[in-house]
Amino acid sequence: MKKFVALMLAGAMIFSMAACGDSAVSGNAGAAAATGTESADAGTDAAATDAGTDTAAATGEGISVSIASEPASLDPALNSAVDGATMLVHLFSGLAKWEQKDDGTLELVPDCAEELVEGVENADGTVTYTYTLKDGLTWSDGQPVTAGDFLFAWNRAASVELGADYGYMFEVVDGYADIWADGATGDEKLNVEAPDDKTLVVTLTNAVPYWNELLAFPTYFPVREDVVANESWATDPSTYVNNGPYVMDSWEHNSVITLKKNDKFVDADTITMPQINFFLSDDANNMLTNFQNGDWQMIDDVPTNEIAQLKVDYPDEFKVEGQLGTYYVCWNINEDILPEGSGLSGVEAENARAEIRNAISLLFDRNYIVEEIGQAGQVPASSFVAMGLTDADGSEFYKNAGDNSGYIGYYNVDAAALQENFDKCIEVLKKYYDYDEATSQFTNFPSMTYLYNTSEGHKAIGEYLQSALSAVGITMNLENQEWNTFLETRKNGDYSIARNGWLADYNDPICFLDMWTTASGNNDVQFGRGDHEKTAAYDLDLTDLGYDTKVTGGTWADTYDVLINDIKSCTDTKTRYALMHKAEDLLMSTGAICPLYFYTDLYMIDKNLTGFFSNPLGYKYFMFCNY
Amino acid sequence: MNPKTIKYIIKRLILAVFTVWVVITLTFFIMHAVPGGPFMSEKAVSPAAQAALEAKYGLDKPLGVQYVTYLGDVIQLKLGPSLKQRGRMVIDIIGDGLKTSAKLGVIAAFLALAIGVVLGSVAALRRNTVLDRVIMIITTAFVSMPSFIVGSLLLVLFAIKFHVFPANGSTAAGLVLPVITLMLYPMSYITRLTRSSMLDVLGQDYIRTAKAKGVSKWRIIFVHALKNSLIPVITYFGPMLAYIVTGSLVVEQIFAVPGIGRAFVQSIINRDYTLIMGTTIVLATFIVIMNLVSDILYKVVDPRINLE
Numbered sequence: 001m002k003k004f005v006a007l008m009l010a011g012a013m014i015f016s017m018a019a020c021g022d023s024a025v026s027g028n029a030g031a032a033a034a035t036g037t038e039s040a041d042a043g044t045d046a047a048a049t050d051a052g053t054d055t056a057a058a059t060g061e062g063i064s065v066s067i068a069s070e071p072a073s074l075d076p077a078l079n080s081a082v083d084g085a086t087m088l089v090h091l092f093s094g095l096a097k098w099e100q101k102d103d104g105t106l107e108l109v110p111d112c113a114e115e116l117v118e119g120v121e122n123a124d125g126t127v128t129y130t131y132t133l134k135d136g137l138t139w140s141d142g143q144p145v146t147a148g149d150f151l152f153a154w155n156r157a158a159s160v161e162l163g164a165d166y167g168y169m170f171e172v173v174d175g176y177a178d179i180w181a182d183g184a185t186g187d188e189k190l191n192v193e194a195p196d197d198k199t200l201v202v203t204l205t206n207a208v209p210y211w212n213e214l215l216a217f218p219t220y221f222p223v224r225e226d227v228v229a230n231e232s233w234a235t236d237p238s239t240y241v242n243n244g245p246y247v248m249d250s251w252e253h254n255s256v257i258t259l260k261k262n263d264k265f266v267d268a269d270t271i272t273m274p275q276i277n278f279f280l281s282d283d284a285n286n287m288l289t290n291f292q293n294g295d296w297q298m299i300d301d302v303p304t305n306e307i308a309q310l311k312v313d314y315p316d317e318f319k320v321e322g323q324l325g326t327y328y329v330c331w332n333i334n335e336d337i338l339p340e341g342s343g344l345s346g347v348e349a350e351n352a353r354a355e356i357r358n359a360i361s362l363l364f365d366r367n368y369i370v371e372e373i374g375q376a377g378q379v380p381a382s383s384f385v386a387m388g389l390t391d392a393d394g395s396e397f398y399k400n401a402g403d404n405s406g407y408i409g410y411y412n413v414d415a416a417a418l419q420e421n422f423d424k425c426i427e428v429l430k431k432y433y434d435y436d437e438a439t440s441q442f443t444n445f446p447s448m449t450y451l452y453n454t455s456e457g458h459k460a461i462g463e464y465l466q467s468a469l470s471a472v473g474i475t476m477n478l479e480n481q482e483w484n485t486f487l488e489t490r491k492n493g494d495y496s497i498a499r500n501g502w503l504a505d506y507n508d509p510i511c512f513l514d515m516w517t518t519a520s521g522n523n524d525v526q527f528g529r530g531d532h533e534k535t536a537a538y539d540l541d542l543t544d545l546g547y548d549t550k551v552t553g554g555t556w557a558d559t560y561d562v563l564i565n566d567i568k569s570c571t572d573t574k575t576r577y578a579l580m581h582k583a584e585d586l587l588m589s590t591g592a593i594c595p596l597y598f599y600t601d602l603y604m605i606d607k608n609l610t611g612f613f614s615n616p617l618g619y620k621y622f623m624f625c626n627y
Numbered sequence: 628m629n630p631k632t633i634k635y636i637i638k639r640l641i642l643a644v645f646t647v648w649v650v651i652t653l654t655f656f657i658m659h660a661v662p663g664g665p666f667m668s669e670k671a672v673s674p675a676a677q678a679a680l681e682a683k684y685g686l687d688k689p690l691g692v693q694y695v696t697y698l699g700d701v702i703q704l705k706l707g708p709s710l711k712q713r714g715r716m717v718i719d720i721i722g723d724g725l726k727t728s729a730k731l732g733v734i735a736a737f738l739a740l741a742i743g744v745v746l747g748s749v750a751a752l753r754r755n756t757v758l759d760r761v762i763m764i765i766t767t768a769f770v771s772m773p774s775f776i777v778g779s780l781l782l783v784l785f786a787i788k789f790h791v792f793p794a795n796g797s798t799a800a801g802l803v804l805p806v807i808t809l810m811l812y813p814m815s816y817i818t819r820l821t822r823s824s825m826l827d828v829l830g831q832d833y834i835r836t837a838k839a840k841g842v843s844k845w846r847i848i849f850v851h852a853l854k855n856s857l858i859p860v861i862t863y864f865g866p867m868l869a870y871i872v873t874g875s876l877v878v879e880q881i882f883a884v885p886g887i888g889r890a891f892v893q894s895i896i897n898r899d900y901t902l903i904m905g906t907t908i909v910l911a912t913f914i915v916i917m918n919l920v921s922d923i924l925y926k927v928v929d930p931r932i933n934l935e
Contacts, residue, residue, distance in 0.1 A: 069893075070885075073713045080668065163680040165672050180675050232714040253715075253723045254885030279795060286883040289787055289794035484663030484898050491671060501669075521671030 062275025063609065063627050066290065067300040067620060069282030070254045075234035076221035077157035080165035082503075082618045083300070087278060088218040089619055090259055092244040095131055095150070095200075096215035098621070100613040108212045112137055112145065112222070112243075116212050119204065125571070126174050126191075127207045131200045136266045139224060140240075140247045147194035149222040154202075155189050156228065157219050166219045169505070172211065174203040207571045210508040217506065245271045245623050254280055272611065273625045288604075291317075297606035297627060300620065304457050307375045307602070316607045320377035324504035324616050325599035326386045326512070327378070329450075329465070331357055331592045334530045335496040339433055339444040347553070350537040352432060357591025359428035362421040363468050366413045366596055373460045376602050381595035382409025385509045385584055386502075388598070388616055392577035397509050398598075401584055409595075410588045426472065441473025449477045452499035453486040461596070462499065493526040500524060503599065507616055509580045510567060516587055517561045525592045528556035538586065542566065545575050560586055636923060643915045650911040651701065651904065655694055658903055665710040665898045684710055686900075697904065706905040711897045717905035724887035725872075725909065731884060732872035735806045739814035740864065746814075747821025748853065754826065763822075766815035778808040778881040795883050805882040809875055813867050817860055824856040831855075858928050865921030869914045 068083030076088050089097070097111040110116050112133055119127035137145035156162055158170035158179055170176045174191035178184060191203040204211065214220055227233050227241040234240060237248040245268070246259035257278040261271055279296060281287050287299040288306060302310055302318075310318050331337075337353055338344060344352050366380035379387055383401035391397040402410040411421065429435070433442040450465060452458040462478045469476045476497070481489060490498050502522075504511040514520065518528030526532060533555065540559040542549040547566065551558050563583050570576040587593060601618050611625040666672060666680050681687040685696065700707060706717040750762040769777070781804045786794040793801045828834065829852055837847050876888030887906065894902035 070712070072711055075714065078713050080670070160675060160679045161683075163672070163676040163683065165668060165670065165676075167676060168673060180673065231708075232716070235712070235714045252885070253720070254889065280885070281795065281883045283880065283883055286794055286881070289782065292787060293790055293794060295793055295795065483896060484667055485661070487667045487669065488662045488664070491667075505670075521673060 062277060063273065063297045063622065063625065064277040064279055064295060065298040065300075065620075065622065066279040066281050066287050066296050067298075068280070070280045071257075073234060074240070074248075075228070076218040076223060077153065077162060077164050077166075078234075079218055085218045085617070086620045087257065087259070088221065088244075089621065090244060090246045090276065090623060091240075091242040091248065092218065092221040093137075093265070094215055094217070094221045096212050098216055098615045098619070100621075100624075104613075106613065106615055108216055110134075111216070112150075113200075113215075116215070119207055119211070121207070121571075122203070125206055125569075126203050127571075128201060128203045129211070131202075133198045133200065134266060137243060138264045138266070139227075139243050140262055140264060142264065143224070144197070145222060145243050146197040147200040148197065149224050150200050151192050151194045152225045153221065153223045154192055156223070158190055160184070160186065164219070166217075166505075169214060169217060169219045172204050172206075172208050172214070174205050177205075206569055208508075209573055209576075210506045213506045213508075246276065249275075256280060271623045273622050273627070276622050291604050294606075297609050298603065298612070298620070298622075300601075300603045302602055302604060304375070310604070314604060317604045319603050319605060321601045321603075321614055321618075322379075322388045322616070323599040323601040323618055324386050324388045324507065324511075325502060326381055326384055327461075327499075327501045327596050327599060328381070328384065329497060329594040329596060330490075330500045330525050331497050331594070332493050332495055333525050333527055333532045333590065333592050334493065335448070337446060337448070337496075339446065342432060347535060347537045350532075350535045354537075354589060354591045355428055356432060357594070358589075359425040359591075360469070360474075361591060361594040362411055362425040363472070364465060364594070364596065365415075365418055365468070367415045369461060369464060370597050373457070373464060374597060377600045378597040379600070380413040381597050382407070382411045382413045383584065384587060384593050384595050385512045385580075386504065386598050389504065389507055389509050389512075392574045397577075397580075401581065402588075429472070436473070439473070443473060445474040447475035447477065448496045449479050450497050450499070451479050451481065451486065451489065451495040453483050454480045458499050490524045491521070493524070493529070498524070501599070504617070509577075509584070510564075513567070513580060513583045513587070514564050517564050518557050519561075525590075527560065527590075527592070532556060538589075540582075540586065542579070542582070545578055632923075632926065635926075636919075639919050639922070643912075643919060646915050647908065647911050651698070651908060652694075654904060654907045655697065656690070658898075658900060659690055659693075661898070663898050665900055667898065684708075684901075701904075701908065706908070707901040709899055709902050711894075711899040711902070717901050720890055720902060721887065721905055721909050724885065724890040724906075727884060728872050728875060728879070728886035728888065731802060731805055731809060731875060731878075731886060732868060734802070735809040736813065736864070736868050736871050738806065739810045739817055739867075740860070742810075743814045743817025744821050744853075744857065744860065747818040748825055748848070748856075750818065750822045751825035751829065751856075752848065759822075762818065766818045769811040769815040770819070772811075773877075774808055774812065775877050775881060777811055778805070778878055781808055782881060801882065802884070805875075805878050805884050808878050808881070809871055813871065816867075817863070820860055820863060821856060824859050825852060828852045828856040861928060862921050862925045865917045865924065869917035873910045873914060 067086055068081070071079065071084040071087060072081060073079050074084060074087060074091070076092055079085060079088055093111045095111060095113040096108050096116055098106050099109045101107055108116065114132045114134055117129055117131060119129045121127050133145065133147055139145055154170065154173070157164055158167050158173070158176055160179060170190060175189055178188040179190070193201045195201065222243060224241060227239070230239055232239065235251070237251055240248045242248070245262055245265045247262045249258040249260040251257045257280065259276045259278070261274045262268065265271065279290070284301040284303040287296070288302055290296040291299045337356060338349060342349070342352070370378040370380055381387075383398050385397050385401065387396065387398050389397045391400050399408050402408070406412070407414065407417070426435075429442060429445075434444050435441070436443055450462050452462050459478070459480065466476050466478060489495055490500070502512060502515070515522040516525065516527055517523065523529070536553045536555050536558070538551070538554050538556065538559040540549060540551040540554060540563060542563070549562060549566070551562075560583065563579060563586065567576055567579045567583065570579060601614065605612060606627070609625055609627045612620070612622060614620045666677055672680075678687070685693060688696075706721070709715045709717055709720055712720065746762050746766070750759045753759050782794055785791045785804060792803050795801050834847060834851060837851050842851075873887070875886060876892065878884065879886040879888045887910070890902070891906045891910070893899075894906060
């Protein structure tokens, strides 16, 4: 009898578990039906084996894509990721947007605004823009979109209270500095006004060439006050109210986000893709499997070790696009790399270190790194500001960098120049270190540790750098750290030499330059901090550009920080770009930044999917696709 | 149930609460000792924004104060908002993940139980035949093969080569492969457990007595032998379920199943403090309870066991 009770007990337990499992199953089925994938299959025998493949796509109703895992936030103000931005440009409509012209190039066009107006300069140097909103703009719940919504959204995104990663995108707007000033009361607002529902007036501290680009940036998208009053509004389709070409139909967390065409959207007739299923995956192998299966039509990541084979197997599907970013190695400026007993100190020592670091930058074969390790069409880098950013005259900024003595940038990264670079490096290092001619090795270079975040790709590059250095007798140990730990170590300057990378937020070189000011949170090199604070090793002469500034033997704060401030307040495009080239020259003269390559964006896309484009920031646009 | 058993259960429950408290305390302090933080990103936020966020979530207070506040919240069953997935509550994130993991785990566990018992019985009844050998070889293989190998193998075969199932675990059909992957180890284990236990029971005096009394062969197997030989299987089932539901991390990763395991790992990578704590508490409680249940069941099914 007891045994029977035991069995019953076990049975009851089992049953209760099963019941709980059942509810989960039915819940899922409901959601699947809601996305319309289940219904298309109903009644066919293929359903059993085919249920997972995207039937909606097969019947021409939509596409399935995977660009990343669960987005951290789909609140336009809080998002700081490229994948989140891709979804947001489908869900929201800002004052401006990116569009592909017939010749394939991209341009910024008005979206909610009637036109992208020119600014009017005020007496105090500030610039005011007055926008008129288009007629018939509505939120997905039917309410009209007003200028007040933009006003509210911008102030919210820039606020201390929200603490958004990209709050600084409003730095150019007058009033931003007051919001973040010490002793701010919390009542400060941006200098933006909405005199009526259709008019938005915004004043910038000075004209910036990338202003229209900012208007197309998700942080500048409108949100409605009563909607975002619910802190969880952006996590569930039932509370998600937006104004763009698509509405959020369903969001199964960590699984799939389904967007459906928004019939209330003012330009709805231009949108060709009725439905987009964003599958959320962070596993490149899994993405690839689904792409090969035909389940997904576009994936934004592929496993690194498969790249070579994919290029061969999928010549039409495998795509490489430029990206505004640089992969580089950074030195801790305060790390003493001089040999013991060098007798150098202060400015002399810093100048010697700069010369040594620059010499070591010549030692690496960047072509080997991109061809044998990266394998993704990356471009060897000889400057820090990435390929793809434009200069004052519309040409590429990086092509005008450095002294332009027969090559682009600050070193000659041509494969043919390898030996010449090597010889130059040895020559410089010989000035400071003991060189054993018999073995061609330096004998007293202090050993260093290269810090990188745990990843096969970074490790392979680290190993290459290590071998290149050890060939001349320099010992560099490798240390990897888990991502979050790595960020903190590098930020605090607890390293000697580290892997680094930077992607631009908008097409303006300042993105790459203002991060190196003394106070910047991204100043991993520790310029102007610690011992370097007092190192007066830098010259700055801006008299040729009409400024009074002429510093000889200044500190980092006297030179670089001043230069960045000048750039930010400069309204003349030509002068501004000239100043930015000077800033990069100064930055590169320290040798603390050793660019390796310019990033590329790899993805695979079904060859039957037409009308797709991506912008320089890596946002993918599916709304004008046909499949 | 006799008073002794009730007393035992109460004692175990108190111990369980204590265990969970120890887990909470250790996790809390270790988590905060690890470098990095929830608001760390490649593009650093300004110090002012960082301070504003820390104040918003109470991370600016001394660690001791944070700990006491957190314990107070946990007692009221409040796990708070996620620090990284802004706008989402920890309890919802765990609920979503657990739903998927439980579905996967429960299906796998029952398939493992059903198939394992049948195979084990067959092997025992056909002892030393070719069939027995084959079953034993297969189960030995599955017991010793790690799930990432089985999973990858199934993925390559059935998702890529034959296109029978999707590779993504977010749809119903997508759950087939992860369920099989998850099931093979416990199924094999149960098979072997059933086999040896069945052989043991079949050799007992009461089976011989039943035979002597002329009871039919099938009645002996189903009524007398099977019931008793399942005792070890039942006691194994509780911890196994806990293991499957909480330990399917690798499988969830391979098949991109949005389960609790993935949420857990992500929360650690992100330093999403509240989510790390929430997941740890839920998983620890679940394991403690399943162990307790199986201990009690053990006593109930086998009165010879003394719980003290």
